[in-house]
Amino acid sequence: MRPLQLSPETAIELAKKLNVPLEDLMHMPKHILVQKMMQLEASQSEANEEKETE
Numbered sequence: 001m002r003p004l005q006l007s008p009e010t011a012i013e014l015a016k017k018l019n020v021p022l023e024d025l026m027h028m029p030k031h032i033l034v035q036k037m038m039q040l041e042a043s044q045s046e047a048n049e050e051k052e053t054e
Helices: 008-018 022-026 030-053
Strands: none
Touching: 008 022, 008 030
């Protein structure tokens, strides 16, 4: 399996946001990365909605 084709800056930022080691992120299958990004987006949307209702 090839490492993901990400720029170094993008890879570092994603690793921090997803709370995974950089090495694991680079060798993560694309479908799992997309799933984790969707979960991150959903949790951020919920947090934004909670802030708006307060």
